[in-house]
Amino acid sequence: MTMCRGVRGATTVEQDDREEILKATTQLLALMIRRNEIDSADLASATFTVTKDLHSEFPALAARQLGWLEVPLLCGYEVSVEGSLPQCIRVLLHWNTTKSQSEIQHVYIRDAVKLRPDLSKVPAVDIEELERWIAEHLKED
Numbered sequence: 001m002t003m004c005r006g007v008r009g010a011t012t013v014e015q016d017d018r019e020e021i022l023k024a025t026t027q028l029l030a031l032m033i034r035r036n037e038i039d040s041a042d043l044a045s046a047t048f049t050v051t052k053d054l055h056s057e058f059p060a061l062a063a064r065q066l067g068w069l070e071v072p073l074l075c076g077y078e079v080s081v082e083g084s085l086p087q088c089i090r091v092l093l094h095w096n097t098t099k100s101q102s103e104i105q106h107v108y109i110r111d112a113v114k115l116r117p118d119l120s121k122v123p124a125v126d127i128e129e130l131e132r133w134i135a136e137h138l139k140e141d
Contacts, residue, residue, distance in 0.1 A: 004044055007032055007093040007104055010112035012085065018057040021050075025062035025089055028109060030134045031125065032093065035105040044094040045072040051088045052080050059089050066138045088112055 011028040013020045025048070032038065046068070048059040060073035078090060088111075108116050109125055 002096050002098055005095050005097050005099065005101060005104055007036055007038070007095055007106060008091070008116075009093075009107040009109075010088060010090040010115055011109045012111040013054070013087050013089065016054050016056045016087070021054060021057045021059055021089065022062045022065070024110070025059040025091075026066065026134060026138070027125075027127070027130055028089065028091065028107060029063060029066060030130060030138060031107045031109065032091070032105075033138075034133070035107060036095070036097075036099070038093070038095055038097075040066075040068050040071060042096045043068070043071045044096055045074070046094070047092045048073065048075045049078040049090045050075070051078050051084070051086055053086055054089065059091070085111060085114060088115075 009028050009032045011024045013024050033040075046060070046063060048063075050059060058075045060075050063071065063073055078084075078088065090112075106116065
């Protein structure tokens, strides 16, 4: 039976830079797609948040650049709590799938592994290989 499931992910950037935000978000989304075998046609929506120190670009633009033209996207600010992880981009995908909750693989990369170390025990990410995969599978002509 198909259910709507949440898939969480987070990453960080080193500085508030438009290109860095888009690249980090693209990498995060690519890993979420690969690890969960997500087809964008099955996405109900996606919500992105950034910490208040990031304002150079909407992370949802990375999803649009991946071809998610019919997926409803929303951006907002993460609640600002003293001592929270800075320069962080989070995403929550609402995905229609037959997978159970326990089969969902949430993705936390870069410094965002600090947010959920219990969910970050996955193989190291080969960024060069990931960028090749993105170029082959996700970028629109």
